Amino acid sequence: MEAPLLPHHSSDRSRPDLPDPVYWVTPRHLAGDDGVLAERIGDILSDLGWRMWPTSRHTLLYISPDGLRGAEWILAAYPFELGGLPVAWQLSARAHAASAMPEWNAYFTTGVSYEALADLLMALDAREAPDVGFEEPETVLDALSVRGWIRDVDRPRTTATDPGFSSCVSLEMLPPLIEDADPRPDLVGWQAWAEPVPGAPYLWCASFSASVPHDLVAAFASSLASPVPVPRHTVPEIAEGRLTIVRRS
Numbered sequence: 256m257e258a259p260l261l262p263h264h265s266s267d268r269s270r271p272d273l274p275d276p277v278y279w280v281t282p283r284h285l286a287g288d289d290g291v292l293a294e295r296i297g298d299i300l301s302d303l304g305w306r307m308w309p310t311s312r313h314t315l316l317y318i319s320p321d322g323l324r325g326a327e328w329i330l331a332a333y334p335f336e337l338g339g340l341p342v343a344w345q346l347s348a349r350a351h352a353a354s355a356m357p358e359w360n361a362y363f364t365t366g367v368s369y370e371a372l373a374d375l376l377m378a379l380d381a382r383e384a385p386d387v388g389f390e391e392p393e394t395v396l397d398a399l400s401v402r403g404w405i406r407d408v409d410r411p412r413t414t415a416t417d418p419g420f421s422s423c424v425s426l427e428m429l430p431p432l433i434e435d436a437d438p439r440p441d442l443v444g445w446q447a448w449a450e451p452v453p454g455a456p457y458l459w460c461a462s463f464s465a466s467v468p469h470d471l472v473a474a475f476a477s478s479l480a481s482p483v484p485v486p487r488h489t490v491p492e493i494a495e496g497r498l499t500i501v502r503r504s
Contacts, residue, residue: 277486277487277488277503278486278487278488278490278500278503279484279485279486279487279500279501279502279503280484280485280487280490280498280499280500280501281482281483281484281485281498281499281501282417282419282422282480282482282497282498282499283368283370283371283478283479283480283481283482283483283485284368284371284417284421284422284449284479284480285421285422285449285451285458285491285494285497285498286368286485286487286490286491286494286498287366287368287458287459287487287489287490287491287494288365288366288367288368288369288459289369289487289488289489290488290489291369292343292344292365292367292369292372293315293328293330293343295369295373296326296328296344296369296372296373296376297315297317297328299373299376299377300317300326300376303319303376303377303380304319304320305317305318305319305320305324305326305380306318306320310327312329312331312332313331313332314327314328314329314330314331314332315327315328319380321352322349322352323348323349323350323351323352323385323386324346324347324348324349324379324380324385325346325347325348325349325357326344326345326346326347326376327344327345327347328343328344329342329343329344329345330342330343330365334432335431335432336364337362337364337430337448337460337461337462338364338448338457338460339456339457340364340365340366340456340457340459340460341364341365342362342363342364343363343364343365343367344362344363344372345360345361345362345363346360346361346362346363346375346376346379347359347360347361348379348385348386349385349386350386350387356436357434357436358386358435358436358466359386359435359436359463359464359465359466359467359468360433360434360435360464360467361375361461361462361463361464361467361471362433362461362462362463363459363460363461364457364459364460364461365459366449366457366458366459366491367459367460367461368459368478368479368485370478370481370485371475371478371479372475373478374474374475374477374478375471375474375475375478377474378470378471378474379471382468382471385468386466387468388467388468388469388470388471389468390468390469390470390473391469392412392413392426392469393412394469394470394472394473395424395426395445395469395472395473395476396411396412396413396415397473398473398474398476398477398480399415399424399476399477399480400415401477402477402480402481402482403418403480403482404416404417404418404424404480405417405418407425410425413425413426413427414426417480419497421449421450421451421494421497422447422448422449422450422479423447423448423450424445424446424447424472424476424479425445425446425447426443426444426445426446427443427444427445427446428441428442428443429442429443429444429462429464429465430446430462433462433464434464435464435465435466436466437465437466442464442465443465444462444463444464444465444467445462445463445467445469445472446460446461446462446463447460447461447462447475447476447479448460448461449494451491451493451494451496451497452493455493456493458491458493458494461475484501484502
């Protein structure tokens with residue numbers, strides 16, 4: 256499975272005509288965002304006490320109470336794509352509230368499981384120093400291995416895939432436009448994506464810049480690989496054959 260640096264052809268990812276009731280489905284990494292990625296994450300940030308401002312670019316900017324953490328819904332601004340999908344959320348952290356440039360950024364497209372993004376945000380909110388991490392990259396792979404994901408045979412120290420080989424988390428060369436305070440060229444950062452059907456459009460993509468603490472990426476990865484069913488009103492059409500409906504409520 257190749258890293259999603261080049262776009263696939265786009266297609267509809269959801270089935271808005273699916274009726275109620277709610278479906279409880281697994282695996283989480285193929286469950287999609289149910290078309291409510293903005294609302295669910297906005298609710299989480301509001302519950303955490305983050306303030307929100309609409310911007311002149313028609314985006315929604317959330318800032319943590321200490322001013323060190325930021326999250327911005329940027330879909331309307333359509334800044335760039337990952338794997339042919341528009342980036343929807345951008346997370347960032349600063350060493351000081353007055354810093355002009357974030358220490359790191361993380362980017363998430365539409366279609367990503369909002370539960371995984373919510374768990375990442377709660378881990379980010381709980382950190383005393385959001386811009387500094389001391390864990391090793393192995394932390395990310397360990398979090399996935401515990402959930403039953405498989406390390407790549409050729410790159411066991413940098414890459415893991417789900418047992419169905421439809422999703423991957425890998426330490427890769429950064430795609431274009433991923434911003435980080437470290438100016439050195441040829442940096443690597445954690446990349447994640449779901450490709451339910453090989454060669455078909457990606458369901459979602461995520462990119463973490465080089466300085467994102469590994470334990471934060473591990474929080475995202477652990478939630479992404481969780482076996483706990485998630486509720487959905489709609490399921491991604493491209494992933495229907497790979498999803499298991501545990502029950503209908």
